[in-house]
Amino acid sequence: MKKYLFSSRRTGHIENMTRQRVKYPEVAKRIVDTSDIILEVLDARFFNETRNTELEEEIQKQKKKIIYVLNKADLLREKKLKEIKGKVYPYVIVSCVKKTGVKDLRNLIKRIAKTVEKREPREIKKDKIVISKNKKIKVGVIGYPNTGKSSLLNLLSRKAGAGIGSEAGFTKNVQKINLSEEIVLIDSPGVISEKDYSSSDREKISKFTIFGGKSYTQVKNPDEIVNELFKNYKNAIEKFYKVEAETSDELIEKIGQKKNFLKKGGLVNEDKTAREILRAWQKGEIKN
Numbered sequence: 614m615k616k617y618l619f620s621s622r623r624t625g626h627i628e629n630m631t632r633q634r635v636k637y638p639e640v641a642k643r644i645v646d647t648s649d650i651i652l653e654v655l656d657a658r659f660f661n662e663t664r665n666t667e668l669e670e671e672i673q674k675q676k677k678k679i680i681y682v683l684n685k686a687d688l689l690r691e692k693k694l695k696e697i698k699g700k701v702y703p704y705v706i707v708s709c710v711k712k713t714g715v716k717d718l719r720n721l722i723k724r725i726a727k728t729v730e731k732r733e734p735r736e737i738k739k740d741k742i743v744i745s746k747n748k749k750i751k752v753g754v755i756g757y758p759n760t761g762k763s764s765l766l767n768l769l770s771r772k773a774g775a776g777i778g779s780e781a782g783f784t785k786n787v788q789k790i791n792l793s794e795e796i797v798l799i800d801s802p803g804v805i806s807e808k809d810y811s812s813s814d815r816e817k818i819s820k821f822t823i824f825g826g827k828s829y830t831q832v833k834n835p836d837e838i839v840n841e842l843f844k845n846y847k848n849a850i851e852k853f854y855k856v857e858a859e860t861s862d863e864l865i866e867k868i869g870q871k872k873n874f875l876k877k878g879g880l881v882n883e884d885k886t887a888r889e890i891l892r893a894w895q896k897g898e899i900k901n
């Protein structure tokens with residue numbers, strides 16, 4: 614049932630995958646074109662890294678309103694929470710898990726909606742932008758894969774309307790939900806900024822995997838990504854697994870031993886162990 618955004622190995626449909634990958638940024642761009650207000654959902658832990666500066670420029674160019682939604686606040690320590698305040702504007706700090714900040718966001722949307730100039734309403738129909746009869750104010754939700762766009766929509770609508778998935782690239786098409794009589798919310802698939810995305814550049818792949826853009830289940834070389842992670846978050850990983858290591862190879866070795874992730878012959882299963890580390894990281898169990 615599920616299609617995978619990046620993994621061609623898994624399905625074998627390489628062409629299909631490539632075509633899809635090209636399509637998503639276009640969908641996000643169309644959301645910007647047709648919306649009056651854009652919610653950019655960011656992972657509060659990596660809010661700079663999960664920003665899409667290309668789309669933000671487009672939003673500015675088109676003089677649309679933006680609201681930065683710093684989600685997953687439950688995964689941040691108090692000190693970090695303080696640090697991120699006011700770094701982007703206007704912003705709301707939310708947690709879809711703890712259900713905090715949602716009321717503030719709803720109020721902010723309503724307040725900004727009142728300031729939206731009436732322009733000729735447009736909407737996406739069968740992949741094309743058309744003049745719309747619908748006079749509702751459109752609020753488009755954009756953001757990096759896996760930042761919680763669909764979760765947020767569910768909360769805002771108080772209905773379990775939009776599908777949620779724990780794998781990056783879950784939402785495949787555009788979904789709409791009424792926020793009020795006058796306001797409609799539009800979900801979209803997650804996209805990584807063009808400058809940060811690559812299907813071959815290992816450094817880029819490592820980076821966007823660390824920030825949640827690609828699921829730990831789908832990466833080809835989990836050990837390479839653990840190596841990158843280790844460079845920046847050594848202490849956090851050591852603390853979480855209660856091990857000490859000089860190198861990321863040693864780290865994988867020790868955690869594999871500890872978890873008893875062994876192959877035939879008793880050697881540590883490095884792939885499985887590295888994925889476990891990435892899983893814990895992506896789920897926010899390892900806190901930095």
Ligand SMILES: Nc1nc2c(ncn2[C@@H]2O[C@H](COP(=O)(O)OP(=O)(O)OP(=O)(O)O)[C@@H](O)[C@H]2O)c(=O)[nH]1
Nearest residue numbers: 685709758759760761762763764778782783784803
């Ligand atoms: N800890 C935590 N996890 C969250 C929060 N919001 C969403 N998640 C989790 O993040 C994962 C992705 O959530 P989605 O709502 O599917 O994210 P999305 O941005 O729609 O993802 P795509 O459609 O793949 O781009 C799920 O496992 C959610 O449970 C939050 O506030 N805190």
Ligand SMILES: [Mg+2]
Nearest residue numbers: 762763783784
């Ligand atoms: Mg989604």
